[in-house]
Amino acid sequence: MNGVSHDLLVPPPTQLLKERIQVPQKRLLMGPGPSNCSPEVCAAGSLPIIGHMHAEIFRIMDDIKVGLQYVFQTENPWTLVISGPGHLAMEAVLVNLLEQGDTMLVGVNGLWGDRVADLAFRIGAKAVRMETEPGNAFSLQEIEAALVSSRPKVLFLVHSESSTGVMQNLDGVGDLCRKYGCLLAVDTVASLGGVPFSVDKLKIDAIYTGSQKVIGAPPGIAPISFGPRAVEVIKGRKTPVKSFLLDMKLLSVYWACSPGDVRFYHHTPPINLFYGLREALTAVVEEGLPAIWKRHEENANRLRDGITGMGLELFVKNPADRLPTVTTIRVPEGLDWKAVTKHAMEKFDIEIAGGLGLTAGRVFRIGLMGYNAYPEKVDRVLAALKDSIKMAKY
Amino acid sequence: MNGVSHDLLVPPPTQLLKERIQVPQKRLLMGPGPSNCSPEVCAAGSLPIIGHMHAEIFRIMDDIKVGLQYVFQTENPWTLVISGPGHLAMEAVLVNLLEQGDTMLVGVNGLWGDRVADLAFRIGAKAVRMETEPGNAFSLQEIEAALVSSRPKVLFLVHSESSTGVMQNLDGVGDLCRKYGCLLAVDTVASLGGVPFSVDKLKIDAIYTGSQKVIGAPPGIAPISFGPRAVEVIKGRKTPVKSFLLDMKLLSVYWACSPGDVRFYHHTPPINLFYGLREALTAVVEEGLPAIWKRHEENANRLRDGITGMGLELFVKNPADRLPTVTTIRVPEGLDWKAVTKHAMEKFDIEIAGGLGLTAGRVFRIGLMGYNAYPEKVDRVLAALKDSIKMAKY
Numbered sequence: 001m002n003g004v005s006h007d008l009l010v011p012p013p014t015q016l017l018k019e020r021i022q023v024p025q026k027r028l029l030m031g032p033g034p035s036n037c038s039p040e041v042c043a044a045g046s047l048p049i050i051g052h053m054h055a056e057i058f059r060i061m062d063d064i065k066v067g068l069q070y071v072f073q074t075e076n077p078w079t080l081v082i083s084g085p086g087h088l089a090m091e092a093v094l095v096n097l098l099e100q101g102d103t104m105l106v107g108v109n110g111l112w113g114d115r116v117a118d119l120a121f122r123i124g125a126k127a128v129r130m131e132t133e134p135g136n137a138f139s140l141q142e143i144e145a146a147l148v149s150s151r152p153k154v155l156f157l158v159h160s161e162s163s164t165g166v167m168q169n170l171d172g173v174g175d176l177c178r179k180y181g182c183l184l185a186v187d188t189v190a191s192l193g194g195v196p197f198s199v200d201k202l203k204i205d206a207i208y209t210g211s212q213k214v215i216g217a218p219p220g221i222a223p224i225s226f227g228p229r230a231v232e233v234i235k236g237r238k239t240p241v242k243s244f245l246l247d248m249k250l251l252s253v254y255w256a257c258s259p260g261d262v263r264f265y266h267h268t269p270p271i272n273l274f275y276g277l278r279e280a281l282t283a284v285v286e287e288g289l290p291a292i293w294k295r296h297e298e299n300a301n302r303l304r305d306g307i308t309g310m311g312l313e314l315f316v317k318n319p320a321d322r323l324p325t326v327t328t329i330r331v332p333e334g335l336d337w338k339a340v341t342k343h344a345m346e347k348f349d350i351e352i353a354g355g356l357g358l359t360a361g362r363v364f365r366i367g368l369m370g371y372n373a374y375p376e377k378v379d380r381v382l383a384a385l386k387d388s389i390k391m392a393k394y
Numbered sequence: 395m396n397g398v399s400h401d402l403l404v405p406p407p408t409q410l411l412k413e414r415i416q417v418p419q420k421r422l423l424m425g426p427g428p429s430n431c432s433p434e435v436c437a438a439g440s441l442p443i444i445g446h447m448h449a450e451i452f453r454i455m456d457d458i459k460v461g462l463q464y465v466f467q468t469e470n471p472w473t474l475v476i477s478g479p480g481h482l483a484m485e486a487v488l489v490n491l492l493e494q495g496d497t498m499l500v501g502v503n504g505l506w507g508d509r510v511a512d513l514a515f516r517i518g519a520k521a522v523r524m525e526t527e528p529g530n531a532f533s534l535q536e537i538e539a540a541l542v543s544s545r546p547k548v549l550f551l552v553h554s555e556s557s558t559g560v561m562q563n564l565d566g567v568g569d570l571c572r573k574y575g576c577l578l579a580v581d582t583v584a585s586l587g588g589v590p591f592s593v594d595k596l597k598i599d600a601i602y603t604g605s606q607k608v609i610g611a612p613p614g615i616a617p618i619s620f621g622p623r624a625v626e627v628i629k630g631r632k633t634p635v636k637s638f639l640l641d642m643k644l645l646s647v648y649w650a651c652s653p654g655d656v657r658f659y660h661h662t663p664p665i666n667l668f669y670g671l672r673e674a675l676t677a678v679v680e681e682g683l684p685a686i687w688k689r690h691e692e693n694a695n696r697l698r699d700g701i702t703g704m705g706l707e708l709f710v711k712n713p714a715d716r717l718p719t720v721t722t723i724r725v726p727e728g729l730d731w732k733a734v735t736k737h738a739m740e741k742f743d744i745e746i747a748g749g750l751g752l753t754a755g756r757v758f759r760i761g762l763m764g765y766n767a768y769p770e771k772v773d774r775v776l777a778a779l780k781d782s783i784k785m786a787k788y
Contacts, residue, residue: 008683009592010467013460016676021457021669023441024450034443034662045439045666047417049428049612051745056418063415066407073403083614084478087639087661115638122634198403212662218443220477220614220664240516242636244509245481265750267481268428268606270614272439273664275415282410289402351445356659 024349028372030381031353032162032190032326034212034219035369037276038283041217044275052268060278061255067281068223070289071215072207073198078248079225080255081277082208083269086189089208089222091119092246093185097154097206097230098125099239105152105182107143110134111163111357112187116156123242128152134164134358135328137321140172147180153233154183154206160191163356165316165328165365167191174203183230189213192223193284194296194325194369205230211273214296214325216370217280221273280370299373300324303366306382310389315363325373328355328363332389337361339392340385347391348384418743422766424775425747426556426584426720428606428613429763431670432677435611438669446662454672455649461675462617464683465609466601467592472642473619474649475671476602477663480583483602483616485513486640487579491548491600491624492519493633499546499576501537504528505557505751506581510550517636522546528558528752529722531715534566541574547627548577548600554585557750559710559722559759561585568597577624583607586617587678588690588719588763599624605667608690608719610764611674615667674764693767694718697760700776704783709757719767722749722757730786731755737782744778 029036050056061081069079082089094116098104103126106117113129120127128150132138138157147155155177159168170186177184185206188197192207193214199207205227212219226234226248234241234248241247245267252258254266284292304314304322307329315328331337337354341364344352353365366381423430444451455475463473476483488510492498497520500511507523514521524540526532532551541549549571553562564580571578579600582591586601587608593601599621606613620628620642628635628642635641639661646652648660678686698708698716701723709722725731731748735758738746747759760775 008467009594010464010469012679012682013457013464016457016461016672016679020676021438021441021454021672022450023454023669024444025442027442027444027448029443029445031445034445034665037443042440042442044415046436047415048419048421048436049423049431049606050418050421051423051425051428052613054421054745056416060415060417063407063410067410070404070407075404084482084639085661085663088478088482091637091639119638122638123636200403210662212443218664218666219446219662220667242517243485244513244516245478245485267479268604268613269479270612270664270667271428272612272666272670273614275417276666278410278415282414285406285410288406351448 026349028350028377028380030366030372030377031351032365032367033210033369035216035367035372037216037218038371040283041276041279044279045218045272047272047275049271052271053265057271057274058263060274063278064274064281065255067285068225071193071281071284072225074200074225076199076225076227077257078231078252080252080257082222082224083245083267084222085220086208086210086222089224090116090187092224092248093206093208094119095123095242095246096234096248097183097185098123099237100124101126103128103150103152104154104156105130105146105150106156107138107158107168109136109138109164109166110158110161112158112161114357135166135316137166137168140176143173144176147176147182151180152182154185156185159186159188160323160325162190162326163359165323165326166321167195167323170202178203183233191323191325193292196293199225211277214369215280215284217277218273220270221277296324296368296373299368299375299378300327302375302378303327303368303382306378310386325367325369327366327368328359329366331362331364335389336392337364340364340388343388343391344384347387350381350384352381352385420743422744422771422774424760424766424771425745426759426761427604427763429610429761429766431610431612432765434677435670435673438673439612439666441666441669443665446665447659451665451668452657454668457672458668458675459649461679462619465587465675465678466619468594468619470593470619470621471651472625472646474646474651476616476618477639477661478616479614480602480604480616483618484510484581486618486642487600487602488513489517489636489640490628490642491577491579492517493631494518495520497522497544497546498548498550499524499540499544500550501532501552501562503530503532503558503560504552504555506552506555508751529560529710531560531562534570537567538570541570541576545574546576548579550579553580553582554717554719556584556720557753559717559720560715561589561717564596572597577627585717585719587686590687593619605671608763609674609678611671612667614664615671690718690762690767693762693769693772694721696769696772697721697762697776700772704780719761719763721760721762722753723760725756725758729783731758733786734758734782737785738778742778744775746775746779
């Protein structure tokens with residue numbers, strides 16, 4: 001058949017037969033994500049697979065859509081899930097909003113802004129970098145000045161710069177973008193659900209987040225939402241979107257986002273991850289956003305108090321700029337940070353992360369997200385950090 | 395905090411609270427994929443989540459890599475998984491191999507070739523369409539003539555045209571591509587694992603498949619492999635890849651594909667889907683490819699005999715061009731095909747698919763893949779088809 005003989009060029013790899021899959025059962029994920037999932041969310045991942053055009057999956061997708069409209073606090077009909085990680089949602093925002101030669105203004109104060117600027121360059125757009133030191137956020141004045149000088153089609157801001165632990169205040173930015181005739185796109189991968197937020201009140205035109213952070217679902221899919229001004233820009237494009245999978249004009253039909261949309265086969269999405277997200281969103285709705293926001297704030301304060309209480313310094317100087325979901329701690333001079341994270345993992349089975357990009361070697365990062373934002377976990381990670389630093393010092 | 399009040403603009407959606415997630419437990423998926431997973435693979439989906447930079451996930455990724463080298467029958471070091479559906483693997487092949495203005499020759503005899511040509515256009519390459527009727531494959535002579543006239547950088551062929559049920563014979567095509575100095579890229583989404591095949595013997599330079607077809611893992615990730623000639627082209631690119639997530643120069647490092655690669659954080663992959671794929675590949679290695687190929691051939695023959703035995707006609711005329719994993723059946727004149735598939739689903743909880751693209755309304759499609767390619771399932775789907783056609787006729 002097909003002329004290929006049945007003789008095997010590559011023999012069966014015996015390493016797959018030696019043992020079944022081995023996964024640690026009790027690891028506590030206190031890095032910047034993925035976070036641990038609840039038992040209910042984990043269990044949903046092994047429900048039977050159904051087809052991507054079956055009535056039951058459409059119902060689950062509809063549930064996910066309204067759940068996400070709630071978490072995003074938006075009435076955007078184009079609220080759905082990208083079938084890939086948060087990185088792919090970033091690409092979806094850029095390839096849909098930008099065409100060859102368009103200008104995007106990007107706030108760069110850590111890894112994520114830098115990544116967005118790189119991606120704009122890759123797809124043939126012009127990225128203007130508005131920069132500040134890692135650990136700082138941008139003021140409204142800085143943003144307005146950059147809008148005036150660059151006159152972009154899109155302003156891109158990272159709300160949760162998880163590489164530095166900075167939260168960008170977005171009050172008034174939406175109005176500025178309307179004043180200067182540009183769209184506002186925002187990355188909330190590490191924050192959405194964990195801080196008071198409303199896409200519509202903040203006048204954000206395009207936004208995405210991760211499934212595996214505050215929402216508490218498995219990684220691999222990314223919630224996204226486009227507002228009416230963004231939809232208009234997408235519908236008025238002169239050139240096709242440089243991706244089929246990410247073309248929102250098609251994908252939004254599969255998600256039946258607009259009245260009259262007749263769902264058609266677009267791609268086969270990760271059905272099991274949809275199950276997990278549906279379960280995770282149910283838990284979010286049950287607890288309620290205000291309670292979840294409060295829980296994250298209280299536990300972030302408990303964590304910060306514990307950190308400063310053991311003589312360590314928070315990396316983000318301005319308390320108003322501190323992200324509750326990812327706390328960054330300055331690595332004390334002379335301390336072997338790798339020995340600390342290694343010890344925390346080996347002795348306590350707890351993940352504490354190092355820095356990323358410009359903060360590599362300079363900070364520890366502790367995540368408090370969703371299922372992990374509870375006092376007992378704060379206390380466990382603080383105890384592990386204390387013991388691990390003590391160990392690394394001697 | 396961030397100036398957003400805790401008042402909710404969007405109230406909690408009560409539809410998520412009315413009931414927990416509802417998924418049919420016993421549905422038999424006999425369409426062109428996704429296929430049913432084994433209980434072991436399903437169970438793996440709910441193992442605890444670990445981090446994307448933990449030693450345990452690297453070990454699982456290494457196991458997946460050697461498992462995929464076995465299924466692809468290749469020694470390519472750049473053999474890994476794209477963190478997205480098969481569609482994204484298609485995009486990965488194109489954005490890595492093609493630059494602005496490059497020419498790709500695409501065999502178009504159904505939906506998939508058409509999709510590839512569309513995608514080439516989207517990313518700024520030139521797609522030359524080599525066409526034949528749905529239900530036909532391309533001869534070596536046709537391929538050589540098209541290579542001579544178009545002199546492409548890449549020849550793209552769909553090995554398993556699941557919209558028509560055609561399998562493309564690839565014998566000799568690799569040699570032709572070397573003769574005319576182009577790369578050979580192949581889509582095996584619906585076939586890999588189910589028919590005798592070797593990437594290296596066939597001299598294929600870039601190839602991908604789906605997780606949710608013959609391999610029997612959940613949907614949402616896509617195995618891919620690039621040979622040395624493709625790697626050379628990728629490393630010699632003059633312009634950056636139009637995607638960060640799909641940039642193989644970066645992704646291959648996260649997968650530690652080359653000696654000396656030091657894994658770095660690239661993106662957060664769908665950890666749970668990796669678990670499922672690892673389990674599915676273990677089962678493939680346990681049974682062995684020759685036995686799996688034989689099982690698919692035998693059950694495809696059983697299915698075809700049953701179909702012709704009830705007076706129905708196979709859509710693909712040439713027996714040598716028939717894909718064992720997706721069998722297409724001509725819809726008898728005057729028969730309401732939608733009533734047939736609906737009845738099969740409602741009465742038997744069995745998925746039988748209609749056509750796709752140019753075959754819509756013209757064929758039924760029955761998939762026999764992995765966990766479902768067994769005589770008892772063939773007999774169940776045949777019985778359901780017979781009863782449903784009888785019902786639709788009267």
